[in-house]
Amino acid sequence: MHDFLPYLPMLGGAVGLVCLVGAFFAGRRRRLVENLSTSKTTGVFIGLVELKGxxxxxxxxxxxxxxxxxxxxxxSVDEHWSRTVTETYTDHEGKTRTRTRHESGWTTVADGGESTPFYLQDDCGVILIRPEGAKIEPLAMFDRTCGPADPLYYGKGPAHAVRDSDHRRRFAEYGIPEHASLYVMGQARERQDIVAAEIARDPDAPMFLISTRSEEQIGSGMKWGERAWVFSGWVLFVGSVVGRDAAAGIPLETRLPLYAGATAAYLAAAVLAWIWMVFNSLVDLRHRVRRAWSLVEIELKRRHDLIPNLVQAVRGCRDHERTVQSELAALRGQLRATPPGVEGPDYHAVRDAVLAVAERYPELKADANFAALQKSLIETEERIALARGYFNDIATHYNTRLEQVPERYVAWLGAMKPQPLMEADAFERAPVSIGAWSHGSSDPAPSGK
Structure with missing residues (x-):
């Protein structure tokens, strides 16, 4: 034992640092939950989002x-069993002896489950959720223990019994009831059937969580887990030194400076880990802001390519060219629009201008080429509305993080600057309604757009 004592502090220090790494990852997950801004269903497009509804x-x-x-x-249905076991063993004197012991436990005799795509509804609208692959934190819906006299025993359980059964079964069920309040964090992507977003499993997403707990409850549980990691690491880091001295018979009061130094070293490592975690989370958030803007740019580029063709189609109405100058000016002006924070005209929707021209001149509405261009423009601006809402949510949260203390000092070290928002309120997304679909179908059919 005494040969091992010199290595005890090294072992305790190594395990303590492992606990600190565990606290780092637990803290990163907690910050992801607490710092990701809650989006409205109408503001979701592509990327990691947090929703409530x-x-x-x-x-x-x-x-x-x-x-x-x-x-x-x-x-699940679990059945209780118990038995008495007699065993032979050899004692410390080498004599053969026998003893009896009682064993008991629960064995699962039946289980199952089912899930279906559903909509998350908030005060602004709905969004489709595909729960496959998510971490589910459900509600307890059923919990009952009974014997064979209860109709439930065989009505919902199997006819056979496990070996050494006590003929006592426990029936338990967990689920997400309809209309239950949910917290959802996951990766949003564009639906294939309509211009709208959906939340589904993504192997590259850091988290896909569907919980019946509130955000505060989830964050509180993660916070206590993080603190437990930090405290356990400190106990192992410093306690191993104290344990070595106590086993060696060294008076502990003479070693207080050493213990204080070990504590200070551990706290310094914890502070450095915190700075590293905060800086990385800010960098990741900045990257998500840039990715969000790139999604807006993709749709703006698509619209930019549509506008010249629309201008050419409208100018075809030469008999009415003088009366459509304002609409043509609105279309041409968007070819020179600039991103947020850059000097130049702001982006705004032009669908109203195109619809006004179509209503004024029926021959345009009957033109197949113009109708196709108009439809593409409207769908593109609906996508811009989705992407703009997501970009502004992420950018607002990023700007808030840069102003908070003490994170603003970490942001200053990284020379991080606030991101201007996209002020373009004229863009509108298409409404999404809760639709009916069969349990076996892969895509729900919306009742309207």
Whole structure:
């Protein structure tokens, strides 16, 4: 034992640092939850988003045990068993002896579950959620223990019994009931059927969580987990030194400066880990702001390529050329629009100008080329509205982080600057309604756009 004592501080220090690394990753996940701004369903486009709302489904599932309407559920039936075991062993004197012991436990005899795509609804609209692959934090919907006299015992459980059964079964079910309040964090992507976003599993996303707990409850649980990692690391880091001295018979009061130095070293490492975590989270947020703007730029470039063709189509109405000059000016002006923070004309929607021309001149509305261009423009500006809302949400959160203390000092070290927002309120996204679909279909069909 005494040969091992010199190595005890090194072992405790190594394990303590491992705990500090665990606290770093736990803190990063907590900051992701606490610092990602909550988006409205109408402001979601592409990227990692946080949403709050209620679970809605036109044709919900019916849970197996509670028989409640829900969008996700899992159930299990466990059966209790017990037995007395007699065993032979050899004692410390080399004599053969026998002893008996009692064993008991639960064995799962049946289980199952089901899920379906559903809509998350907030005060602005709805967004489609595909729960496959998500970490689910459900509600307890059913919990009951009974014997064979209860109709539930065989009605929802199997006919056979496990070995050494006590004929006692526990029925449990967890799920997400319809209309339940949810917190969702996941990767948003564009739907294939309409111009709208959906939340689905993405292997590159840092988190895909669907929880019936509030954001405050989730963050609080992660915070206590992070603190537990830090405290455990400190106990191991300093305690290993104290344990070595105590085992060696060294008076502990004479070693207080050493213990204080070990504590200071551990705290310094914790502070450096915190600065590293904050800086990396700000850098990641800045990258997401840039990616969000690149999504806006893609749609703006698409619209930029459409506008000259629309101008040419409108100018074809030569008999009315003088009466469409304002609409043509609005279209041409958007060819010179500049990004936020850059001097020049701001971006604004031109769909109203195009619709006004179409209503004024029926021959244009009947023109197949103009109709196709008009449809492409409207869909593109709907995508711009989605991308703009997401960009402004992320940029606003990024700007807020740069102003908060003490993070503003870390941002100053990284020379990070606020991001101007895209002030273009004329862009509108298409409304999305909760639609009905069969449980076996892969895509829900919206009842309207």
């Amino acid at each position: 209620t679970a809605e489904c036109a044709r919900p599932l019916t849970s197996y045990l509670a028989e409640q309407p829900c969008v996700w559920y899992q159930w």
